Amino acid sequence: MSVTMIELDGVAKHYDAHVAVADVTLGIHKGEFIALMGPSGCGKTTTLRMIAGLDQPSAGEIRMWGRRLNDDPAWERDTPLVWQSYALFPFLSVQKNVEFGLKQRGMPAGPRAAKAREWMERMGIGAFADRSPSQLSGGQRQRVALARALATEPEILLLDEPLSALDPHLKVKMQAELVRLHRELGITFVCVTHSHSEAFAMADRVVIMNEGRVQQVGAPRDIYRRAGNRFVAEFIGGNNIIPGNIIGHGADGLAFSSPLGALSVASSQPEFAPGGEALLVISADNITIAAREAGLSNEVAAEVTTLDFAGSSVTVFLEAAGGTELRAQMPLRDLETLSLAPGARVFARWAAADGYFLRP
Numbered sequence: 060m061s062v063t064m065i066e067l068d069g070v071a072k073h074y075d076a077h078v079a080v081a082d083v084t085l086g087i088h089k090g091e092f093i094a095l096m097g098p099s100g101c102g103k104t105t106t107l108r109m110i111a112g113l114d115q116p117s118a119g120e121i122r123m124w125g126r127r128l129n130d131d132p133a134w135e136r137d138t139p140l141v142w143q144s145y146a147l148f149p150f151l152s153v154q155k156n157v158e159f160g161l162k163q164r165g166m167p168a169g170p171r172a173a174k175a176r177e178w179m180e181r182m183g184i185g186a187f188a189d190r191s192p193s194q195l196s197g198g199q200r201q202r203v204a205l206a207r208a209l210a211t212e213p214e215i216l217l218l219d220e221p222l223s224a225l226d227p228h229l230k231v232k233m234q235a236e237l238v239r240l241h242r243e244l245g246i247t248f249v250c251v252t253h254s255h256s257e258a259f260a261m262a263d264r265v266v267i268m269n270e271g272r273v274q275q276v277g278a279p280r281d282i283y284r285r286a287g288n289r290f291v292a293e294f295i296g297g298n299n300i301i302p303g304n305i306i307g308h309g310a311d312g313l314a315f316s317s318p319l320g321a322l323s324v325a326s327s328q329p330e331f332a333p334g335g336e337a338l339l340v341i342s343a344d345n346i347t348i349a350a351r352e353a354g355l356s357n358e359v360a361a362e363v364t365t366l367d368f369a370g371s372s373v374t375v376f377l378e379a380a381g382g383t384e385l386r387a388q389m390p391l392r393d394l395e396t397l398s399l400a401p402g403a404r405v406f407a408r409w410a411a412a413d414g415y416f417l418r419p
């Protein structure tokens with residue numbers, strides 16, 4: 060059972076008339092890896108800064124283990140933050156950087172040096188103890204910042220876009236390392252990122268924010284399979300979103316009238332009934348492409364317009380009746396079997412149970 064460690068209760072942050080965070084209520088569980096994700100300016104960094112004590116909420120309450128934190132200054136909180144820029148002290152050696160938090164807590168020099176050494180070894184930067192941060196690569200600086208934050212053995216680590224300054228190859232490596240570190244330490248990680256792939260790859264739960272509000276909270280797979288609203292469905296990408304009207308009941312579920320023609324949706328959403336407008340969402344990886352028509356209920360004739368390759372998977376963009384764009388995602392080897400190329404005329408299909416409705 061998950062135990063709530065940090066609670067944000069109706070938290071807001073205003074700068075004069077500007078609303079950075081409108082209203083965030085969220086429980087962060089002990090030991091989880093949670094990612095705050097959303098477009099630029101949605102308020103994720105401000106939310107993290109309020110947990111760290113670097114900004115005070117204009118309204119609402121932040122609690123840790125049930126105790127109000129709002130008025131505790133950052134240095135009295137056990138909530139270290141690792142910055143996007145690492146914010147290392149340039150005039151201190153790596154060792155002194157890592158020792159910094161321990162010194163602030165009054166740990167004597169001997170044990171402090173030993174503890175710092177332990178963390179430098181653990182983070183693979185032991186060989187650089189006497190260097191200054193300017194003599195390190197981006198990835199090494201990142202490790203120093205992590206060692207400095209973790210040396211005080213906090214219960215929670217806050218990370219602000221920790222991977223954004225790294226090159227793509229290093230990003231993937233550090234991503235795996237953060238996941239490993241989280242598992243080994245068993246402490247809570249709260250990570251701000253604007254990258255879906257980072258959030259979805261690392262986090263146990265993802266919080267999707269927009270305009271200072273939480274849009275959806277859930278396990279990556281659940282959010283991916285069932286977006287809670289149109290914003291999330293569009294933001295996470297890879298979804299086909301088709302407007303239309305629910306017109307009645309059919310053999311496979313609800314009958315949906317759309318620019319693609321009559322479709323079937325085996326909906327388990329009682330709030331959607333015949334007689335209303337809705338958006339039908341079908342994830343691109345639930346759409347298959349066939350060369351020949353099979354006479355199935357959700358089958359649409361379309362022309363391939365573009366192929367977008369991403370490693371071993373490919374997104375096939377299609378244009379269907381009335382100019383409606385569809386996208387299908389498939390493993391590269393399936394594409395090769397079909398020998399698809401732009402201009403090919405194909406049939407896109409999906410199972411009635413693979414679509415779900417959202418409010419327009």
Ligand SMILES: Nc1ncnc2c1ncn2[C@@H]1O[C@H](COP(=O)(O)OP(=O)(O)OP(=O)(O)O)[C@@H](O)[C@H]1O
Binds near residue numbers: 099101104106
């Ligand atoms: N000190 C400040 N004074 C005024 N406005 C601010 C301040 N800090 C942040 N804001 C505004 O609050 C909003 C939220 O900012 P925040 O940094 O939390 O966004 P974000 O989601 O982290 O964005 P990004 O991904 O671009 O860093 C933005 O519109 C920003 O301009």
